[in-house]
Amino acid sequence: MSNSNTITLPLPRRHHLLLAAGAAALALGAWTVTARVAAHAAHAALAETAQSAAIADVIATTPQPGPATEDVVLPGEVKGDNETTLYARTSGYITRWTADIGASVQQGQTLAVIASPELDQQVRQAEADLRTARARAAVAQTTARRVAGLVSSQAVSVQENEDRSAAAIATTAEVAASEANFARLRQLQGFERIVAPFSGTITARRIDIGSLITAGDTQGTELFRISRTGRLRTYVDVPQSYAAQIRASTPAELDFPDRPGQHWPAQVTRTALAIDPASRTLRVELDIDNAGHALFPGSFTEVRFHLAPVGHGLRLPANALLFRAEGTRVAVVGPDRRAHLRAITLGRDFGTAVEVLTGLAPTDRVIVNPAAALEEGDPVRLVALHHQPAGA
The missing domain is CATH 2.40.30.170 (Efflux pump adaptor protein, beta barrel domain)
Structure with missing residues (x-):
């Protein structure tokens, strides 16, 4: 009997162990392959999902031409066909007025009367001065004629004759000056009556009985305002x-x-x-x-x-604009399905729409409500394209 510790298994049992080990190795290999395939598929799906999420869905519109005609609304001020403010040409107190606001008056109608005692006294004085000047002129002219008749008989000197003639001429000039002064004061006296310069309606009355009026004062003595x-x-x-x-x-x-x-x-x-x-x-x-x-x-x-509209610009919704530090831009969807930023020149602002003078063509697909972070070359997915005219 041998003393060796080696145990020799029977042949059938060893064969079974080898088969079991091989099966386990095969199963492990299959599981490994399957796990790697599943992991690769999951990674591919995740990458596809991430790539799809990175592509922004956008809505675009095309620039539209403006209308053939447009309404231009501007503020206006309405006035009477003829209207004016009446001021006094002579100083005094208002004794009566005859027309109030809303009254229809005729040209030349008396609207108010001013009492001016000083002016009336000046008129009387000027009239008296005129009479005196005329009397002196009459005496001077009579005297000049008489002296002129005595020159031929040498009863008076030629010098005296010339003096009398000059005196007659001077008194005639004094009459003319007195007449001019009297006429001026009479004209001023006529301004005591405030009359309507044309037919119309009284739209303002700034006076009352007893109001003090200063001649030529256009700052505070407005009497009436009249309008046709x-x-x-x-x-x-x-x-x-x-x-x-x-x-x-x-x-x-x-x-x-x-x-x-x-x-x-x-x-x-x-x-x-x-x-x-x-x-x-x-x-x-x-x-x-x-x-x-x-x-x-x-x-x-x-x-x-x-x-007719001014210029030939295109109209675009105002929410398509991108305001960048380098200027105003719009994002256009290119044939490569990427966003391309365009520099544009703006015209008029219509509120919900703007006028684009340069930088766009009618066939461009302009992104509406673009993301603020949108950059040149970013991939985009066009989900809708609108062609409706931009509102003004």
Whole structure:
């Protein structure tokens, strides 16, 4: 019997162990392959998901041309066809007035009377001076004629004759001066009556009985304001960009905020034919019939002109703009499905839309509401494309 510790298994049992070990190795290998395949698939799916998430979904629109005509609404001021403020030409106190606000008056009608005792006294004094001057002139002329008749008989000297003739001429000049002074004072006395310069309506009265009036004071002694309201004038300042389209007979509409839904047709009567250098506007006047006195001078109105658009810019929604440090940009979806930033030149601002003068073509697909972080070349996915006109 051998003393060795080696145990020799029977052949069938060893064969079974080897088969089990091989099966385990095969199973382990299969599991490893399967795990690696699953991990690779999961990684690929995750990468695809991340890549898909990195592509922004965008909505785009195309720039649209402006309308054939557009309404230009400008503020206007309504005035009477003829209106003026009356001031005093002579000093004194108001003794009576005959017309109040809203009264219709006729040209030449007395509106108020001013009492001016000092002026009345000056008129009487001037009249007396005129009579005295005329009497002196008559005596001087009579004396000159008599002396002239005595020269031939040498009863008077030639020198005395010349002196008398000169005295007669001087007194005649004094009469002329006295007449001029008397006429001036009488004219001033006529200004004691305040009369209507034209037929119209009294729109303001600033005096009452006993009011002190100072002649020539245009700062605080406004007596009356009178306006002819049967026809009204509306003044509006048109910006220089539209001035070339405004001509006499250009139609317009007047809208008043206190009369919603009502429109008054009017037309341009005349223009200043010059741009105001301070405001860069053209003063335009429109006439409107007001026979029924439905409208009031001094009212604010909105004047609506139907004009051709200025320039040939495209219109784009205002929410498509990107404001960057380098300037205003828009994002355009390119054929490569990437965003491309375009520099544009803006024209007028219509509120919800803007006018683009340069930088875009009508076929460009401009992203609406672009992300603030959108950069040049970012991939995008176009989910909708709108072609509706941009609102003005």
